[in-house]
Amino acid sequence: MTACVLHATSRTPAHPDSPQLHEGKFQNAVPTPPTGFLKTVRLAWNVLTNKPRDTVPAGAIPLQTLTRAELVAAPDRSLFRLGHSTVLLKLRGEFWLTDPVFSDRASPVQWAGPKRFHQPPISIADLPPIKGVLLSHNHYDHLDHAAILALADKTDYFLAPLGVGDTLIEWGVPADKVQQFDWWQAATVDGLRFVATPAQHFSGRGLFDANKSLWASWVIVDDDLRVFFSGDTGYFDGFKAIGERFGPFDVTLMETGAYDKQWPHVHMQPEQTLQAHLDLKGKWLMPVHNGTFDLAMHAWHEPFDRISALAAEKGVRLTTPSMGQRLDLQRPQAGDAWWLATQ
Template sequence: MSSTILQGPATAAPSHHATTPPGQRRFRNQAPRHAQGWRKTLAILWRFAFNKPANTVPRQAIPVQALSRAALLAAPDTSLWRLGHSTMLLKIDGGFWLTDPVFSLRASPLQFLGPKRFHAPPISIEELPPIRGVILSHDHYDHLDKAAVLALAAKTECFIAPLGVGEILRGWGLPAGKLQELDWWHSTRVGGLQLHATPAQHFSGRGLRDGNRTLWCSWVLEHADFKLFFSGDSGYFPGFKAIGERHGPFDLSLVETGAYNEDWPDIHMHPEQSLQAHIDLGARVMMPMHNGTFDLSLHAWDEPFERISALALAQDLTLTTPQMGERVDIKAPPAVQAWWRS
């Protein structure tokens, strides 16, 4: 594997104080987040604990297409499989890539408490073929799964992450030689794939005292055969337009569409905003993600699919909503199929 970091000047406000030592720096968004205050925070926690709708979790098993190593090895290049939440498996130049791999039962530091999966992953980590690279968007538990990272470490060539996340991975025992950390608007090349770290509107932290000590980002994956955008987590912000102008147009946008609420408007997008982000990016087809696997908000579990489907239809925009484990051709994704209604 050959990889090169290509650093370019940022066109937006820097994501951190460059002169601050890594152990002390705090990252920031281009625009400040709205402060909730302790009263509003307590009110949100009360709603989650005592006033949550019953339909935030599916009443029956959702459909999952099981995968095997043989099927993955036989699949053509430019294949993509959604494994759940924001975990995507891609096949590029005969090698495999994972985004935000989460395979644990719960998106939580505790496996007996916290958001529980609606479905098992379509394939186990043990069954996966060797992985060329793992792409991480930020350090939250529903995107950075320690057990999955440790299980993947031996079979993965490289981990590519935002600034600061590498320190977490090194603390878990991953060799420094396998890690690359990028700031916004910086790039790296691995074989025929160029990866650009691009801005997002979010935050980070895995505990009570490490807030915003690591960076969050979206990613542009650029190959001779396609161009793909992966949003990670983000509220809606002008950065999508800037990314589209700098790196677009895209064959496919993978845009978060779930875990939204009016009480946290600047860290997750409502479906209307997700679709606008897709438009800003100049993408041909949109795949909504960050839904269908964990209960992380107060809306019905299938509401993101229904709302984004209706919005795309009304605006005559192309949407793809594959089942978990279903193969998608990045250059020719299948049309919407309302599997969640069954």
């Protein structure tokens, strides 16, 4: 029988006792300036009408396809990058997914919206059984309705921030598979510890659900191995608090992409990503939230260019596996500058 000790909440959908909930909406530790409807519309219009051409790769993204047999044979403490913020972790012989997005578009519809630069290295149907899915928040490039439904039968646990779990249950995921977390709450599954930690972001999938669910980062502890997954976040002093409580981290999976000077409070610039990694006491930095979707005004390869230069300047060890490439979490390799081949 699977050993699972969960210390998360099973609150009602309103989650009224969360310290992060104020007047029916979740807030950051330090409230961020409201975007406002008109500003949101202007930003969306600018993204739709003034995109430079190099926000999309000119050539094919390097991709290493994966098979179930390869994953099953892979050693423990392996990581496979599948795209954007989706990674597959093999820990203690079982598989965990972060923010699984497998659809062609990060959008409420599949006939419009940001389209993938590359196919997933493996399909959901070909994946081995999944022990658990970690979700950071409910935006379309992190919470994929079709992927969740396809994963529901082959996944034992869905670990999600408050309110996001309610959405999964509404979609048909069995309630006994879903656990919801406030910041600093933890779960232990087969000896692995997962802690939902603060992030500085926002949530919403439509016009009327802004900040009705929480957002989070995640700490993953496997005995002496520690991994951090940032989800989406602006830079804030919470990174130092997480680093003090759970660091040092062997690998930090850090948001590095889809940023803009107009939204610094909720998406980090590469300089802030690197500082957050240092705050976390990270040993190796792996940039994610890039290389798969066109979600901002910068060149698609700019996040890699900037974080590589910054890491070299500051002496930070950077790992940049290509899509589908295996990363050894115990002995990470730097990886090639694969993005240069498609510029």
